Amino acid sequence: MFISLWTTRLILNSLGASDFGIYNVVGGAIAMLGFLNNAMATSTQRFMSYTKGEGNANKMRTVFTISIVLHLIVAFLAVLVFLLGYYIYFHGLLNIPAERMPSAKLVYICMIGSTVFTIMTVPYDAILNAHENMKIYALIGLAESFMKLGVAFACVVSNNDKLLLYAILMSVIPFISMGAMRIYCHRYYDECKFSLEKYWNRSLMKEMTVFAGWSLGICLSSMFRQFGMGIILNFFFGTLANAAQGVVNQLNGQLSTLGNGIIKALNPVITKSAGSEEYENMLKAAVSGTKVSFFIITFVFIPFIVDTEYILKLWLYKVPRYSDIFCILLLITTMVGNITLFIPQMINAVGKIKEYSFFISICNFLPLVLAVWAYMLHATPEYMYYALMISMIFKIIIDLYYGHKYCGLNPRKYFREVILTYTMNILLSIYISSLVKGYFPPSLMRFVLISIIGISAYALFAYILILNQEERMTIKKIIFSIRLKFKKQYKTS
Numbered sequence: 001m002f003i004s005l006w007t008t009r010l011i012l013n014s015l016g017a018s019d020f021g022i023y024n025v026v027g028g029a030i031a032m033l034g035f036l037n038n039a040m041a042t043s044t045q046r047f048m049s050y051t052k053g054e055g056n057a058n059k060m061r062t063v064f065t066i067s068i069v070l071h072l073i074v075a076f077l078a079v080l081v082f083l084l085g086y087y088i089y090f091h092g093l094l095n096i097p098a099e100r101m102p103s104a105k106l107v108y109i110c111m112i113g114s115t116v117f118t119i120m121t122v123p124y125d126a127i128l129n130a131h132e133n134m135k136i137y138a139l140i141g142l143a144e145s146f147m148k149l150g151v152a153f154a155c156v157v158s159n160n161d162k163l164l165l166y167a168i169l170m171s172v173i174p175f176i177s178m179g180a181m182r183i184y185c186h187r188y189y190d191e192c193k194f195s196l197e198k199y200w201n202r203s204l205m206k207e208m209t210v211f212a213g214w215s216l217g218i219c220l221s222s223m224f225r226q227f228g229m230g231i232i233l234n235f236f237f238g239t240l241a242n243a244a245q246g247v248v249n250q251l252n253g254q255l256s257t258l259g260n261g262i263i264k265a266l267n268p269v270i271t272k273s274a275g276s277e278e279y280e281n282m283l284k285a286a287v288s289g290t291k292v293s294f295f296i297i298t299f300v301f302i303p304f305i306v307d308t309e310y311i312l313k314l315w316l317y318k319v320p321r322y323s324d325i326f327c328i329l330l331l332i333t334t335m336v337g338n339i340t341l342f343i344p345q346m347i348n349a350v351g352k353i354k355e356y357s358f359f360i361s362i363c364n365f366l367p368l369v370l371a372v373w374a375y376m377l378h379a380t381p382e383y384m385y386y387a388l389m390i391s392m393i394f395k396i397i398i399d400l401y402y403g404h405k406y407c408g409l410n411p412r413k414y415f416r417e418v419i420l421t422y423t424m425n426i427l428l429s430i431y432i433s434s435l436v437k438g439y440f441p442p443s444l445m446r447f448v449l450i451s452i453i454g455i456s457a458y459a460l461f462a463y464i465l466i467l468n469q470e471e472r473m474t475i476k477k478i479i480f481s482i483r484l485k486f487k488k489q490y491k492t493s
Contacts, residue, residue, distance in 0.1 A: 003145040008250040009316055010152035011166065012243070019100070019163045043212040044071075044126035046348050049271035052130050058199075060130075060191035065199040066208055067123040074216070075119040082112045096239065100163070107167040117174035124181035127189055132268055136184060140177055147173050214357035215348075221364035228368045229384055236375045243320040244381075247312075248327045252334055255300050263293055267345055274349035282349060283408060286342035288471055291418060294338050295462050301331045302426075302454040303447060306433040310442045322381050329385035335426065336392040339419050340399035346407045356402045363398060366391040421465045429458040 044067045051059045086108060096104050128136055151169040155162045185192045193199070233241040266289040273282035304311055308327050312319045347356050370387035396419070403409035433454035440446040463472065 003149050004250070004254045007145075007148050007152045008247065008254075010149075010156055012247065012316055012320075013318070014152070014155040015162050015166065043208065043215040044122055045129045045267065046211065046271055046351075047208055048126045048130040049268040050275035050349070050351075052268075052272060052275070054275045057191060059204075061193050061195075062199040062201045062204055063208070064123060064127065064191050065194050065196065066201070066205050067126065068194055069196075069205075070208065070212055071119050071122055074212075075116045078115050078119060079112055082108075082115065103161055103164050106164050110167040110171040114171040114174050117171075117178045121174065121178040121181055124178070124185045124192075127185045127192060128181065129264060129268055131189065132265060134265060136181075137264060140180055143180070144173055144177060147176065211351065211353065214353045217357050217361045218364070221361040225364045225368060229371070229388070232368065232371055232375070233381060233384060237381050240321055241381050244322040244326050247316065247320055247323050248330050251304070251315075251327060252330050255304065255331070263341070266293070266342060270342060270345050271349040274346075274351075279408065282346060286346045286407075287409075287414065287418070290339070290341045290343070291462075291466055291471065293341050294335075294418075294422060295459070295466075297338055297341075298335050298426075299455050299458050301335060302429050302433055302458055303451040305331050306430060306437055306454060307442075307447050307450050310447060314444070314447075325382045326385060329382055329389065333385060333389045333392055336389060337395065339422060340396050340403070340414075343399040343403040343407075343409065346409070347402055350406050352402075352406045356398065356406075359398050360395065363391050363394050366394065417468075418466070422462075425458060425461040425465060428461055429454050432457045 044063075047063045047067075048060060051063055086105075089108065090101065090105060148170070151166060151173075154169060155166050158165050230242055230245060233245055266285060269285050270282050270289075273279070273285060305328055308324045312323050312327065344356075344360075347353055367384065367387035367390070370390060371384045374383040374387065400409070400411040400414060403414075404411050433450045436450050436453050437446065440449065463475075467475070
């Protein structure tokens with residue numbers, strides 16, 4: 001997280017706000033690939049983890065073979081779509097200075113190559129996820145962060161076109177990650193055997209294709225929402241608004257990384273429980289997992305929401321216009337979106353995603369429609385994030401409805417014990433932090449005090465108001481176990 005925040009600071013200073021904005025609107029589809037990767041991984045990971053829960057090793061090889069074929073097809077289709085999009089983007093849609101248009105087009109070409117590598121990583125990501133191999137995830141994640149930092153330093157010292165250099169080097173990173181995952185999985189996991197002759201299964205191919213199709217619907221709508229937000233901001237307000245959007249997306253993404261380990265760890269647990277028909281355990285893991293993951297993802301948001309302007313000035317050399325309000329609204333929107341974090345995973349685990357995917361896809365387009373309507377009425381740029389927040393509220397309603405319909409979730413109990421209590425916790429913590437902010441001038445000491453008091457209040461209220469007795473006992477056991485390990489190490493040393 002800290003490496004990536006430092007990288008963004010270097011890149012923004014090196015490229016300048018305008019070129020950074022160009023990269024985020026043209027190469028923004030590279031960021032969209034994160035949505036594509038996650039959505040496609042949902043399908044493959046669901047079948048891989050579900051099959052592992054069934055205990056069928058031979059079927060896992062079949063799932064792996066079919067997933068490779070599916071992702072080759074998806075990669076080919078993605079290239080076609082982006083090549084067609086080339087003529088749309090660069091013939092009147094994008095608001096880019098004429099002298100930077102050649103570089104912007106080359107950025108787009110680099111994006112297409114990065115697309116293929118990212119998509120072909122998904123089957124191997126699913127294998128690691130099914131085996132709950134968090135160690136390799138951590139190592140690859142660290143390697144990617146250091147490579148991105150290396151790219152940032154290369155841009156700082158280069159005298160050539162920094163935007164083009166940045167795009168080329170960033171497109172190489174997914175290729176390296178894919179190669180590392182592929183080598184590791186084929187070496188250590190027996191199910192990574194590709195053979196159409198031995199492991200082809202037509203009926204399973206059809207089942208996975210249908211499931212992947214509905215997952216891809218959510219994925220594509222999420223991609224169009226993310227990329228569409230950039231295009232709409234660019235059309236109405238120019239590249240400087242895109243620079244602000246790029247900054248806050250980086251900040252939001254990096255602050256959210258703290259919870260990714262728990263998300264990766266719990267997804268296979270939920271899916272394996274469905275595969276072994278332990279539905280009560282699945283529901284328990286999803287609800288408790290959401291409580292804990294939501295806290296870990298969002299506890300660092302409190303000081304950033306309260307003292308946004310100072311943090312952005314501390315982090316960046318030059319803060320793009322609109323960054324502060326964009327940051328506050330996006331962090332709040334992320335909180336709203338994560339309040340039902342594992343309910344979609346439960347729905348995916350039981351395999352009934354047709355209706356759910358349809359309504360979530362519609363919901364993903366909602367902020368684009370609302371934003372265009374607002375801007376045509378001369379609204380200011382931040383209304384894009386108000387529209388996004390409204391769509392997230394609709395997503396919560398959809399999650400609760402289908403969680404109840406297919407997984408036995410009690411919506412009223414979930415609203416009372418998770419949504420309402422966390423909302424109270426957040427508001428109380430922000431209020432207490434704001435009181436601290438009012439007593440001190442802008443400084444690093446003020447931010448440290450806001451962080452300590454705000455996060456402590458957030459943790460205390462979460463422990464008292466949100467966790468049940470069993471969850472508190474689990475946390476106490478974890479803390480006791482960690483203390484015991486430290487004591488043993490201290491005695492040994």
